Amino acid sequence: MKIISFGDIHEDISNFIRMKFVLEKADLIVISGDLTNCHGKTEAKKVLEAVKKYNSHLLAQYGNMDKSEVDDYLTQEGINLHGNGYVFEEVGIFGCGGSSPTPFNTPSEISEADIERYLIHGYNKVKDARWKIMVCHTPPKDTATDIIRTGAHVGSYIVREFIIKYRPDVCITGHIHESRGKDKVGSTTVLNAGMFRDGWYIEIDIDKNDISAALKSIA
Incomplete structure (x- = not known):
């Protein structure tokens, strides 16, 4: 199974055409948050439609820069990761959108206690999966x-x-645009692809014996 993930799109969809072959080869696309720039359903829908031109197998969650109606819209579409979990054969994916409080009063900030609650709720839906991928904005x-x-x-x-x-096994994150990178917390690989317009994404490959995750560049 191949998963392609990115976030912090902020309505700039110009890189999707450059990612055509990357998107088409994926079994699943995961958007980790911030589809819009302080906007709602209309703008989020444009982002999703741009992705679906190349691949309709998609999960997404809202970020702190998306209005709460984006969360509702993703739920209506049946693809919302926030506080939710999905199992694909041996792979479980769960998530938490929004963000912890910031100094900027962005549209969708939630408490640390709520982050924990949403993560636990999503995790419980995938806890029996062999491989687990956490998506936390x-x-x-x-x-x-x-x-x-x-x-x-x-x-x-x-x-x-x-x-x-x-x-x-893997934590996909974002939110901090200038902190594109890869790290470890215990045995978990943590990746932040940074702002989508900068041309980076995350590629996760899973087979019967292993899971690997890497930062990749469109260029």
């Missing part, structure tokens, strides 16, 4: 994926503690 604290330009780590302690306790 908020990155775990103190990793290569949560560093802002000042050098401060602004990720979530709750997300980090959840990873340590439940040990998903």
Whole structure:
């Protein structure tokens, strides 16, 4: 199984044509959050339609820069990862969208307690899967994926503690645009592809014996 993931699109869909062959070869596309730029269903739908030109096998969740109606829309479409989980043969994928509180009063910020609650709810739907992929828009604290330009780590302690306790194989994250990177929390590989317009994405390959995850560039 091949999964292609990205997030922090913010309505800039110009890279999709350059990703045509990457998208077409995937078994599943996962959007980790921030489809829009403080907008709602109409703008989110344009992003999804742009992806579906190349691949209709899709899961997504809202990010902190998406209005709450995006969360409702993704649920109506039957593809919402937020607080939810899906199993594809031996692969379980679960997620939490929004973000922990920021200084910027963005549209969809949730508490640390809510992040934990949504993650647990999603995890419980996939806990019996052999391979588990966690998609959390908020990155775990103190990793290569949560560093802002000042050098401060602004990720979530709750997300980090959840990873340590439940040990998903891979954690896909985003939110912090300048912190594209790959790291480990315990045995879990954590990846942030950064802002989509910069041309990076995550590729996960799974077979009967192994799971691997890497950052890839369109260029």
